[in-house]
Amino acid sequence: MTENHAPAISNFESFLNQEYGVIGRTVSTKSEPNTSSQFQFWVADRRGKVTLEIGNIIAAFADDNSDITFGSVIEMRSYSDIDSFIADYLSHDFGNAEVVVPTDVSQVIVVTCAVMRNLSNQTKPVERSRVYFPSVTGIQFAYGIVNDKGETIYAGAPIPIGIFENGDKTVAPISVDEHFMIGPEGAHLNVSGISGLASKTSAIEFTIKSLLTHTRQRTAVVMFNVKSRDLLYIDQPNPRLQQGSDQFDEWSIKAYNILGVPIEPFTNARFFAPSDPDYPDHAKSLRRLPTERFEWDLGMIFRDIPTLFNPFDWDDRMESVWFVIQEEIEQGRLLTYTQMLSWVEGQINTANASRPPQQWIRGSHIATWNKMLGHLRRFPRSYPGLIAVAGQGLNIPWEELQHGDVYVVDIQGLGDRGQRLVFGRAMRALSDMLEAGDSDLDAIVVFVDELNKFAPSGNVRTPLKTRLIDITARGRSLGLVLFGAEQFASSVDNEIVENSSTFLFGRTETNEIRSANYAAFSDEVKAKLTMLPQGRLLAKSAKFSQPIFLRFPYPPCLPGDQYTE
Known part of the structure; x- marks a missing residue:
C-alpha cells in the first residue's frame, strides 16, 4: 500500500529567510503535545546568535516540504538538567555567585507559538519541522495581507x-x-x-x-x-x-x-x-x-438645550415647560436667546401681576417656570463662547x-x-x-x-x-x-x-x-x-x-x- 503525501511546496524559498538558516526544530512530547492552535520548538545552539523574543514570527517548514506553518511567539521557557535550586546553590561553593562551575550545564530554550496560518489551509497540528524566521512575504502571508503568491488580498486599499x-x-x-x-x-x-x-x-x-x-x-x-x-x-x-x-x-x-x-x-x-x-x-x-x-444662536442650539441640564434637574415638569418654549421658537416668534429669556420672564411677570396672582402658566406651575428661567440664564455663563445671546451665530x-x-x-x-x-x-x-x-x-x-x-x-x-x-x-x-x-x-x-x-x-x-x-x-x-x-x-x-x-x-x-x- 502506497502512502499518500501532500505535494511539496515549490516556492517555499519566498516565505523563509534561508540566509539566516534553521533556528530550531518543532517538538511534541507526551505531556505537551502540539495542537492545531499551538506548537512548540526548541532553539538551536548557535552560541547566542538566535535573537528570539515574545511577539516574533517564525515559520515551521515540514520535513517532507509539504507545508509551512507560521506562528507568533507567545511564551519562552528555559530548561536545564539541574535537579533543584539547592543543587545549583551547593555547586557554587555553597552560594558564592562569583564561582564559575567548571562543567557545562545542559540547557535548552523551548518556545511556544500560537498558530497563525499555513500554506495548506488545513487545521492540523504541526508535525516534525525545521524552524526558520520568515521572509517579508512570509510575515505578510501570516497576517493575511498577501496570498501564497505574494499578492495583496485585501478587498480595500x-x-x-x-x-x-x-x-x-x-x-x-x-x-x-x-x-x-x-x-x-x-x-x-x-x-x-x-x-x-x-x-x-x-x-x-x-x-x-x-x-x-x-x-x-x-x-x-x-x-x-x-x-x-x-x-x-x-x-x-x-x-x-x-x-x-x-x-x-x-x-x-x-x-x-x-x-x-x-x-x-x-x-x-x-x-x-x-x-x-x-x-x-x-x-x-x-x-x-x-x-x-x-458660536451658536438660538435657532442652532435650541434642540440641544435639554441636554445642558443635569439629569436630576430635568423631569416631566421641566420638559412640559420647555415644550411650550420650543413651540414658540419653532413658530419663529423667538429668534434670539435674549428674546427667549425676555419672553419667559414676561410670562412669569404677567402671572405675578394678576389679581389674584396666577399659580399656573399654560399648564405648568409658576415655580417650574422660575426654575426654568434660572437655568436658561445660567447656560450662557456655563458655556462661555458657545451660546450667542443676541444676533446671528456662526x-x-x-x-x-x-x-x-x-x-x-x-x-x-x-x-x-x-x-x-x-x-x-x-x-x-x-x-x-x-x-x-x-x-x-x-x-x-x-x-x-x-x-x-x-x-x-x-x-x-x-x-x-x-x-x-x-x-x-x-x-x-x-x-x-x-x-x-x-x-x-x-x-x-x-x-x-x-x-x-x-x-x-x-x-x-x-x-x-x-x-x-x-x-x-x-x-x-x-x-x-x-x-x-x-x-x-x-x-x-x-x-x-x-x-x-x-x-x-x-x-x-x-x-x-x-x-x-
Missing part, C-alpha cells in the same frame, strides 16, 4: 499602520484593510495606553496621514483637541523629519519610505474654536495661527468638508460639559449630513482623545453615550467612523470598544492588564505590554489571526507643545 521588526532584523510593513478600518465591512479604531508613554496621539496622527494617502474612498477627518495644544499645529512640519535638525530621526525617514507615506504635515487643515467671550469676533484658542470661530461649516480635508475643533478651553456639548452636536450634525446624502464623502473619520470622558464604562446612559454606541454599531454603513483614544480601554463603554475593528495598545499599567480587554493575550505578551517603549504598540485587527508588535515613525506634523512663534 492596504493602509500601512507600522513596521514589524523580527528577531532576524527582517523589517516588514504591516497594513490594515481599509474596508475594516473605515467600512463597509468593519470600522473604528481604538488606542489605549499610559498617558505620555504610549504615544497615542502620535500613532493616530500617523495612521490618519497613512489613511488619507492610501485610501481609495473619499475621506475627510475631524479631530477634537481636548487638552493643551496637542493637535493645534498639525499643519506645521515636524523637525524630527527634517534634515539638519538636531532632533532628526533617521529611522522614521526610512519607515515613511517603506510605508509609502509622504513626509509632510496636513496641508488641507482648518482650525475652529469657540468665540472668545471677551473678544466676540475672535476664537478662544491656544493656537497662535489663523483659527476660525464658532456654525462649523460641515457641509464644506471635502476629500482629504482635516478639521480640528479646539475644545480644550471648555469644561467637561462644554466639551461634551460640542462633540455631541458635531457627531449629530455629521451623522445627519451623511444619512441625508448631503455629502459626496464615503467616510468621515472623527478622532477624539479621552474617549472615556464622552462614553464612560458603566450602566448609566447619556444621550451622547447612546449616540456613540449607535455610531459604532452601525456607523460604518453611514460612513461615520470613530477613532478614539484613552489611557485605559476598560474605562470606555464596552459596546464601543467591542465594535472597533482595529486596536492599538501602548504601554499599559499592570492593573489594567487584568481587565477583560486583555484576556486573549498570553501572560508573557501582557508582561511585554507593561514595558513597551515609546513608539511601539501592539496592534490587533479583525483581519489578523494574532496581535502584532509594531513600531511606528514620528508623526509628520509638529507636536503642539513644541510650537514657538
